[in-house]
Amino acid sequence: MSEATRGRRRSPRDLVGGTPTETWSLRFDDRELPAQTGQSIAAVLWSAGILAWRTTRETATPRGAFCGIGSCYDCLVTVNGRPNQRACLVPARPGDHVTTQEGTGHGDLAV
Amino acid sequence: MATSPSDLAVIGAGPAGLAAAVTAAGLGLRVTLLDAGERPGGQYYRHPAPGLGAARPEALHHGWAAFAAREAALRAHEAAGRITYLPFHHVWTVVPEGQGATADRAAPTWTLHAVAGPDEAPTIVRARAVLLATGAYERQLPFPGWTLPGVVGAGGAQAMLKSGLVLPGRRAVVAGSGPLLLAVAGSLAAAGARVPAVVEAAAYTGYAAHAPALLRNPGKLAEGATYGSALLRHGVRLLTRHAVTEAHGTDRVEAVTVARLDRDWRPLPGTARRIPCDAVAVGHGLVPQLELATGLGCATRPSPDATVALELDARQRTSVPGIWSAGETGGIGGAQLALAEGEIAAHSIAGRPVPARLVRSRTRLRAFAAAMAGAHRPGPGWTGWLREDTDVCRCEEVPASRIREAVEDLGARDARTVKLLTRAGMGWCQGRMCGPAVAALAGTGPAPDRRPLSCPVPLRHLAGLPADAPSELPPGLPPELPPELP
Ligand code: FES
Numbered sequence: 001m002s003e004a005t006r007g008r009r010r011s012p013r014d015l016v017g018g019t020p021t022e023t024w025s026l027r028f029d030d031r032e033l034p035a036q037t038g039q040s041i042a043a044v045l046w047s048a049g050i051l052a053w054r055t056t057r058e059t060a061t062p063r064g065a066f067c068g069i070g071s072c073y074d075c076l077v078t079v080n081g082r083p084n085q086r087a088c089l090v091p092a093r094p095g096d097h098v099t100t101q102e103g104t105g106h107g108d109l110a111v
Numbered sequence: 112m113a114t115s116p117s118d119l120a121v122i123g124a125g126p127a128g129l130a131a132a133v134t135a136a137g138l139g140l141r142v143t144l145l146d147a148g149e150r151p152g153g154q155y156y157r158h159p160a161p162g163l164g165a166a167r168p169e170a171l172h173h174g175w176a177a178f179a180a181r182e183a184a185l186r187a188h189e190a191a192g193r194i195t196y197l198p199f200h201h202v203w204t205v206v207p208e209g210q211g212a213t214a215d216r217a218a219p220t221w222t223l224h225a226v227a228g229p230d231e232a233p234t235i236v237r238a239r240a241v242l243l244a245t246g247a248y249e250r251q252l253p254f255p256g257w258t259l260p261g262v263v264g265a266g267g268a269q270a271m272l273k274s275g276l277v278l279p280g281r282r283a284v285v286a287g288s289g290p291l292l293l294a295v296a297g298s299l300a301a302a303g304a305r306v307p308a309v310v311e312a313a314a315y316t317g318y319a320a321h322a323p324a325l326l327r328n329p330g331k332l333a334e335g336a337t338y339g340s341a342l343l344r345h346g347v348r349l350l351t352r353h354a355v356t357e358a359h360g361t362d363r364v365e366a367v368t369v370a371r372l373d374r375d376w377r378p379l380p381g382t383a384r385r386i387p388c389d390a391v392a393v394g395h396g397l398v399p400q401l402e403l404a405t406g407l408g409c410a411t412r413p414s415p416d417a418t419v420a421l422e423l424d425a426r427q428r429t430s431v432p433g434i435w436s437a438g439e440t441g442g443i444g445g446a447q448l449a450l451a452e453g454e455i456a457a458h459s460i461a462g463r464p465v466p467a468r469l470v471r472s473r474t475r476l477r478a479f480a481a482a483m484a485g486a487h488r489p490g491p492g493w494t495g496w497l498r499e500d501t502d503v504c505r506c507e508e509v510p511a512s513r514i515r516e517a518v519e520d521l522g523a524r525d526a527r528t529v530k531l532l533t534r535a536g537m538g539w540c541q542g543r544m545c546g547p548a549v550a551a552l553a554g555t556g557p558a559p560d561r562r563p564l565s566c567p568v569p570l571r572h573l574a575g576l577p578a579d580a581p582s583e584l585p586p587g588l589p590p591e592l593p594p595e596l597p
Contacts, residue, residue: 010302010303011302012278012302013276015170015171015301015302016165016166016167016168016276017165017166017167017170018163018165018166019164020163021161021162021163021164036163037160038159038275039163040271040274040275042275043271043276044275046271046275046277047275051261051280051363052363056508057508058508059508061258062260062362062363063260064260065263065267066267066505066544067248067249067266067267068268068270069154069248069264069270070147071540071543072505072506072540072543073506073538073539073540074505085229088270088271091149
């Protein structure tokens, strides 16, 4: 498309132009991921190539964002210790610590 | 909260709700506009947050000017105090005020209960009229491997791209049915993904039967041609009468099987081939989101695409006096139709005559929508893609075998009984993802959304409700409560 993109793969950012106002890092388990103001937690994870961030209750299989709009609840994640947050809706904020959610996210309370 | 009621509460700030709110405010009504999203525009006009610094958000959109004009009007009305705009507010129930006590009044005042922001703070809005512009969500038909990471909703991939400027992968197969697929493939390709194929289960020849509706909509044809040429430019192949019948991979998707279909959507033996990919964007059109409407008792009707939509009159009135609706809730029809219907509803609510040009464009666009809906209606053969161990309900991990057992051995004759026997549809999403599939396996038609609450609501808010509302809480605990509660 534009001169900037010649010779390498285009990206979504090339398409809409502009630059993010702020970039910081989001803590996901023990990793630091680049995050930009305005991205949802799911978007930050997808940007880093991470597509799964929870395991299911019954069969412990990996899941991540599916519907992308808050209807499927497949993207549940633990944010700052609060489980069952929809990663596709929750905006990423500086200082957030996001952790993989296993099962109900309440493993510590299981009886 | 004893604030005086608004003249109109609009639920949803997508094309229909936004158009209705600014038109109504322009006609002198005091409007409260509530929306679950952070920014106006709904799913269609989803766009990057300001912090992402996008200089050309319109690059991801068709008809951006129509949105920009209405957003500017919204801001002006907001500044003048004519519209109270409440983003990040999810309305979970609407109840008539003083139900029973003021039965003498023909038009009750409505109370809207919402949860606001990430902290889910309870909020109440009162209004004399309500416009439901709650839109739609994507219809999914399960197939083996559809729960693998990297398999995402086609609309979901589009939404994440539009709002977060991200892609699920670099090589994405787009599959399912409906015109949205072309738009999604075009956006993914423009944003740098390789799209080896758009796999469309319907035959576009289905449109031929509706030539008059097509010809009266040159704008819509041009829109289709735009998508078509974008796909050509990016070297995307369009395979009609084909479906992704399986996704392969261990921790994430690595390839799909694509097969040719007969006219009932049964895969033809010997036609399967594998396409390597690291993402699959899949969807079979949209389903009107009706739970607030059905909770209020609004009448519904079957649509040609095998979904259920609201029964609306020429003035966008539902069957419940005081409740209007516009946009996808009245049948899937796209953004242009939603804008027209929102404006019609606003005139109607303000007690003004509806401009003839709006009525004409609605008639024309509805005819086009009906033609399209019929062409992309799922064929019965799709259930042949399922294997016994394919999870149909993603939330509760209920495989096809358990649903078939409920139907064949235990005699379940409808989706509701299947749900009670298998828990399919009882999880977090309340059947939004598996509902159409479960209904098909139960051998019944689609049922309108019936969910006691339109989103999970903290128990403490329910405890604070008056005893007579909402009227339809299920016995026992609502399933959307965290599962560890007793
Ligand atoms: S991806 Fe469906 S709710 Fe977040």
